[in-house]
Amino acid sequence: METITLTINGNTISARAGKTILEVARLHGIPIPTLCHHESLRPIGACRLCQVEDEKRGLVVPACVTTISPGMVIQTDSERVRRNRRNILRLLMAAHPESCVVCEKGNTCELRKLCAEFGLGDPGLDRMAYHPGSEDLNPFLVRDLSKCILCAKCIRADQEVVCEGVIDYNRRGFNAHPATLGQKPLENSACTFCGTCLSVCPVGAIAEKERPRLDHAGRKTLSVCSFCGCGCAIYLKHDGRMVRFVSPTSQKHTANGITMCVKGHFGHDYLISRDRLSSPLVRTDEGFRPVSWDDALTRIADGFSRIVSEHGPDALGFMGGARGTNEENYLFQKLARQVVGTNNVDHAGRALWGPMLEALREATGFMAGSTGFAGVEAAGTILVLGADPTRTAPVLGYHIKRAVRYGGRKLIVVDPVRTKLAGLADLWLRPRVGGDRALLLGLLKAIHEEDLWDREFVATKTVGFEALEAVLAGIQVPAMAASAGVPENDLRQAARLFASAQSGVVVIGGGLAGQPDAADLGKLTADLVLMTGNLGKDHSGWLPVLKDANAQGALDMGLAPDRLPGGLAVNDPDAV
Numbered sequence: 001m002e003t004i005t006l007t008i009n010g011n012t013i014s015a016r017a018g019k020t021i022l023e024v025a026r027l028h029g030i031p032i033p034t035l036c037h038h039e040s041l042r043p044i045g046a047c048r049l050c051q052v053e054d055e056k057r058g059l060v061v062p063a064c065v066t067t068i069s070p071g072m073v074i075q076t077d078s079e080r081v082r083r084n085r086r087n088i089l090r091l092l093m094a095a096h097p098e099s100c101v102v103c104e105k106g107n108t109c110e111l112r113k114l115c116a117e118f119g120l121g122d123p124g125l126d127r128m129a130y131h132p133g134s135e136d137l138n139p140f141l142v143r144d145l146s147k148c149i150l151c152a153k154c155i156r157a158d159q160e161v162v163c164e165g166v167i168d169y170n171r172r173g174f175n176a177h178p179a180t181l182g183q184k185p186l187e188n189s190a191c192t193f194c195g196t197c198l199s200v201c202p203v204g205a206i207a208e209k210e211r212p213r214l215d216h217a218g219r220k221t222l223s224v225c226s227f228c229g230c231g232c233a234i235y236l237k238h239d240g241r242m243v244r245f246v247s248p249t250s251q252k253h254t255a256n257g258i259t260m261c262v263k264g265h266f267g268h269d270y271l272i273s274r275d276r277l278s279s280p281l282v283r284t285d286e287g288f289r290p291v292s293w294d295d296a297l298t299r300i301a302d303g304f305s306r307i308v309s310e311h312g313p314d315a316l317g318f319m320g321g322a323r324g325t326n327e328e329n330y331l332f333q334k335l336a337r338q339v340v341g342t343n344n345v346d347h348a349g350r351a352l353w354g355p356m357l358e359a360l361r362e363a364t365g366f367m368a369g370s371t372g373f374a375g376v377e378a379a380g381t382i383l384v385l386g387a388d389p390t391r392t393a394p395v396l397g398y399h400i401k402r403a404v405r406y407g408g409r410k411l412i413v414v415d416p417v418r419t420k421l422a423g424l425a426d427l428w429l430r431p432r433v434g435g436d437r438a439l440l441l442g443l444l445k446a447i448h449e450e451d452l453w454d455r456e457f458v459a460t461k462t463v464g465f466e467a468l469e470a471v472l473a474g475i476q477v478p479a480m481a482a483s484a485g486v487p488e489n490d491l492r493q494a495a496r497l498f499a500s501a502q503s504g505v506v507v508i509g510g511g512l513a514g515q516p517d518a519a520d521l522g523k524l525t526a527d528l529v530l531m532t533g534n535l536g537k538d539h540s541g542w543l544p545v546l547k548d549a550n551a552q553g554a555l556d557m558g559l560a561p562d563r564l565p566g567g568l569a570v571n572d573p574d575a576v
Helices: 021-027 079-094 110-117 153-161 196-200 262-266 268-272 293-311 326-340 349-364 373-378 394-405 436-449 455-461 465-473 477-484 488-499 518-531 551-556
Strands: 003-008 011-016 051-054 059-062 073-075 141-144 167-170 177-180 206-208 219-224 233-238 243-248 281-284 287-290 318-320 345-347 381-385 410-414 427-429 504-508 541-544
Touching: 003 021, 011 021, 051 079, 059 079, 079 110, 153 167, 153 196, 153 394, 196 206, 196 243, 243 262, 243 268, 262 268, 281 293, 318 326, 326 345, 326 551, 345 349, 349 518, 349 541, 349 551, 373 394, 373 504, 373 541, 381 394, 381 488, 394 410, 410 488, 427 488, 436 465, 436 477, 436 488, 436 518, 455 518, 465 518, 477 488, 504 518, 518 541
Parallel strands: 003 073, 318 345, 381 410, 381 504, 410 427, 504 541
Antiparallel strands: 003 011, 051 059, 051 073, 141 206, 167 177, 219 233, 233 243, 281 287
């Protein structure tokens, strides 16, 4: 890639062609203020605070949308630039309500920080009164558009990251503001209340409703969302005693980036619920009564010892949970196996996903997804089988929607029910109940029959292909299509879309894993991935959409009667 040399504040800098002035400046630690810019959103140059002076042309240009050019000489903090930035802030404050003391944003307001940096108290301009009122009919958000600075961050986050398209600019001039189609309240629109607009809003125009306290937390702790299996990285913002609110970390390497779903953003109120237990409880004839931890642990240990001595260790069963951490689950199975002496250890998630993941392990040697969310978004073709990520794993749904809308990726949805993703799909196959096995066999047969399979990969990286060929020799695509309840042409088109892609990912959901023949379906899914050479390369393979927060970790840590930590069988001679 071409390298360009330019000068910023008297320093000669080399950077890749196509970068903006703002990107290059931040890469080299040169501060340029912004209000509308966000690394995860498309730059639009709305606020103009990032303006810098191009000395050779004698122009002031917005740094966020101006690409660098050879020999460019830039001043980021000249007198002319500082004067312009100060005037922009004065105009913003003249149209902004004087409510900083009681504003929910408080000291985290980016506009307030910039005004302090520029020493701007009184803007020295006549107030431009604008009082559109607040909207708070929904249970999650309050929108006070009198504080809106028209940075369009909420609009871009809605359209570019979450891909819902609920809000856009409405009206013009002083009356311009973000709104839904027809000025409908958010609760009457397609808004999912993911809270991404709240996360990116630089001022107090969007606030969380019914927060426990108005003042702000002084600390934040990195954590992981406790709901679905997306593994979203979050900050718990607290004062050491009470969690005030939850926000995404906005780090690029995480699954969620700047986004979350409605549960992840607003569903952690149980952390401060008055109904949470503060001590162990013991059942008595009069009901439950609280006891100390020492008393509770002694009772449990005595009870375990008595049962083991009278009936043996296998009289005890240990039911763990997929919401525990890896460390907790590891210690839990160790308590069962090494202290008590039983393999009677399990968790609820294995009943659904055990057969499917075991089939994937037999086919490839590991029982987990072969790619992450970023890999799904970058895949050439995405095949969604029995899953509705927009409901069960919303952040994964965002990745898939972005892949189709902005990445030009191909999407095949296999689901008898119309989902949000079905409306975006290049092809939507609606098999009858129980028709998934026939559909997968039909896909494999069509790929083999039309010579779309990866011969080199199959020859060098797989074993047992002859057995699959023998099975395929006894079936026909029309018969499989009829058995699955889908048109033959659609089945063949799906086979071509997936097999001809440079990389392909199969997203597997509970609709597939929960079937009686889930093990066979898992093997056929693995055959589809292997036959097309979609394993061992970037943006390919499969991704199970597990239900609980740490379902994968529970399996990996040995919460199964037949599996030790790491997936080793309990009777494996190499297991320690």
